[in-house]
Amino acid sequence: MTGETLTIDRSALEQLAALLLERAGLKVTPDGYAGLRLAMQARMPALGLDDASEYVRRLRQLAGEHELRALLPLVTVGKTEFFRDSRQFAAFENEIFPELLKHARREARAVRAWSAGCATGEEPYSIAMVGLDRGALPNEVDCWATDLNPVAVENAAKGRFAIRRLLGVSEPRLARYFTLSDGQYEVTPQLRDMVRFEGHNLAAPIWPQVKPQSMDLIFCRNVIIYFDQPTILAVMDRFYDSLRPGGWLFLGYSESLFRLPTRFEMIEVGGVFIYRRPVRRHAMLLPTPPKPDAPVEPQKPADRPTPKMLPLVVGLQLPKSVASMPSPLAPRPSPSPGSGTPVERLAQIVEDIEKGDFPRALRLSHKLSEDAPEDLAARLTLGNVHALMGNIDEAREAYQGALQREPLSVEARLYLGIAAMQAGENDAAKQEFTRALFLEPTLALGHYLLAQVHERRNDPESARRSYRNAINQRKGPPHALIGHFPDLPTSNEAIAQAAQYRLAALSER
Ligand SMILES: C[S@@+](CC[C@H](N)C(=O)[O-])C[C@H]1O[C@@H](n2cnc3c(N)ncnc32)[C@H](O)[C@@H]1O
Known part of the structure; x- marks a missing residue:
């Protein structure tokens, strides 16, 4: 049977849409079902399947991860636009x-x-x-x-x-x-x-x-x-x-x-x-635009006010060398508020966050999000400033705005998970971290945070598994996160160390 002759009923399409939402955070409305049907018709023969519901069942299984990766490009094909970004x-x-x-x-x-x-x-x-x-x-x-x-x-x-x-x-x-x-x-x-x-x-x-x-x-x-x-x-x-x-x-x-x-x-x-x-x-x-500044380690004044966030990263001591990313958000000479390129303005916001001047960071990030509505880093940072100030609903709103722009943003999922943890909503946090990890399986921080949620949900077995996953990323690629969130480590080594510590603590119980 060839792909085009397969019959795919509406209930299978609904099941697939639900699965894509759950696993990748992709929203497919009934308008997009024709695209889903085409994608299933393309993929089912590759697995030797002619039953659409069976195909969705396979996707749901652990081994379905690989197939989901093959399917995703086909179902997201519509996401493009003229002069995008x-x-x-x-x-x-x-x-x-x-x-x-x-x-x-x-x-x-x-x-x-x-x-x-x-x-x-x-x-x-x-x-x-x-x-x-x-x-x-x-x-x-x-x-x-x-x-x-x-x-x-x-x-x-x-x-x-x-x-x-x-x-x-x-x-x-x-x-x-x-x-x-x-x-x-x-x-x-x-x-x-x-x-x-x-x-x-x-x-x-x-x-x-x-x-x-x-x-x-x-x-x-x-x-x-x-x-x-x-x-x-x-x-x-x-x-x-x-x-x-x-x-x-x-x-x-x-x-x-x-x-x-x-x-x-x-x-x-x-x-x-x-x-x-x-x-x-x-x-x-050839054109020789300016190179980004050399990475600068953010300075943390000793008397910086403590942000209003929960101690999410339990037991995680950041080594001094953690800020090793050539982050474009690293502080630079301060432009005056509201002026400069979005990158310079974000650097200013980061500086304000690091100084603990959250009201100013909030004002500047609002303004930047308005001026550069497409700027993912601006939206995510706005959400992060809200989260630091304890405004969880506003933080979530900003992250959702980022997701509307970039439905596959790993950071938006990660930060939504953190916001859910702050709100004490462990099931929601688990779901968001799982989505982030689906999009970026090598994200050590995602595994670590997911492990913490498992601990909070009294599920030590899953916590151990996730801590081991975090440790396994020790030699994996580092990830610079878009959107500044103080004290979140990006060094896989630091995360692996912390995960090892937690794992040992769990085994002693
Ligand atoms: C979200 S669209 C991006 C379109 C456009 N580049 C943009 O940014 O608006 C992703 C495209 O990548 C294509 N794609 C995915 N995997 C691919 C692969 N292995 N080789 C070539 N194209 C691929 C998909 O078919 C899809 O059309």
């Missing part, structure tokens, strides 16, 4: 693209861009529009757009979009690059010709279609979030090899701040962070 696009348009175009013209070639995981095409068409807006001729931008999902690629290549999908496109661009026909917007032939769509699996071990050092730009946003750590590292390695020296890699907002042990450097451009293959011989010809 406008701050990244502003940096691309104003700073990066003009330099790349100049450089490519000197070498009499086109700027080569790759939208990897392009979904239904909004991202590569946005790249092409930026190119034309910045004065490139159509043949001066060569955009390759790929996706694992053949249905998405097919639709993307058609270049037809429902009117509601064009909300992020300005009137002048709409007039210049789209025509309205049969109630849909269609990209102009000129724009369509600038983008080549193709099926491509990023997780494949070899990419024969990609020549080494051939790309100026790779956009791979909101894709690697579904990959496990070894796959991410392998993909990053191949991206690195595909880029010219000085070439740029745009990752999704919540992905871009994860500190991965790769050869890329992280550069601040126009207030956002973008990865770049380091420039070597061509240094003079």
Whole structure:
């Protein structure tokens, strides 16, 4: 039986929607059931199944985790938009693209861009529009757009979009690059010709279609979030090899701040962070935006007022060297309140939190969230300031706002779990930490906090298991968390030590 001939009834779709909500926090409304059906039709034959309810049952089992990871990219395919993350696009348009175009013209070639995981095409068409807006001729931008999902690629290549999908496109661009026909917007032939769509699996071990050092730009946003750590590292390695020296890699907002042990450097451009293959011989010809400051260990004055939070991290002594992340949120020279880039403003808020000036931190984070509504770090930090002040409902509201923007934000789930712990709601906390760990299984802090919830729920067996999981991450990748929360350790070593201590204490009981 082929996928398309499988019958999938509504109750199986409802069960799957419930499971996605529970495990990954993804909300799929009945409008999205057609997408779920397609995804199940694609995956069930791979498991040799023709019963949709049995498929959902398999997903629910412990071993279903692997299958859920295969299914997720298929069910989230709709989550894209034109000019998604406008701050990244502003940096691309104003700073990066003009330099790349100049450089490519000197070498009499086109700027080569790759939208990897392009979904239904909004991202590569946005790249092409930026190119034309910045004065490139159509043949001066060569955009390759790929996706694992053949249905998405097919639709993307058609270049037809429902009117509601064009909300992020300005009137002048709409007039210049789209025509309205049969109630849909269609990209102009000129724009369509600038983008080549193709099926491509990023997780494949070899990419024969990609020549080494051939790309100026790779956009791979909101894709690697579904990959496990070894796959991410392998993909990053191949991206690195595909880029010219000085070439740029745009990752999704919540992905871009994860500190991965790769050869890329992280550069601040126009207030956002973008990865770049380091420039070597061509240094003079490529843009050289300022490097982020060297990591600064936050200073904690001895008389800092104690935040109103529960002692969540029981027995966890932070070694002095914990703040080892090159965190873009690390304090820098203070800009005046309300001025500066969002990164500078966040640094100011962090400084205020560290000084214990929560009312000011709250004012500034409110203002920043208003001014930069797309900024995930701003929303999460706003929630964290509320949490520190004991305003749990407001904190939750801010985290939910972050989730509306980034449904797969690991941090939002983690902080929601902490807020639930603060409110004494252990079941809710357990659920949020479980979701965070589903999204990022190597998050040592998530395992540690989940273990603490198990302890509070008088479930020592599960607590032991979770502490062991935290310990197992000792050599795992460190994770920089978006959104500042004081005293949360990110060093796996510190968390493993604390987990070992708790484990020993549990065994003695
Ligand atoms: C959430 S969309 C992101 C679309 C766009 N990049 C953006 O940020 O708006 C994720 C896309 O990644 C694709 N994807 C997931 N796994 C992939 C893989 N192994 N290879 C290529 N594409 C993949 C999915 O099919 C989906 O279209």
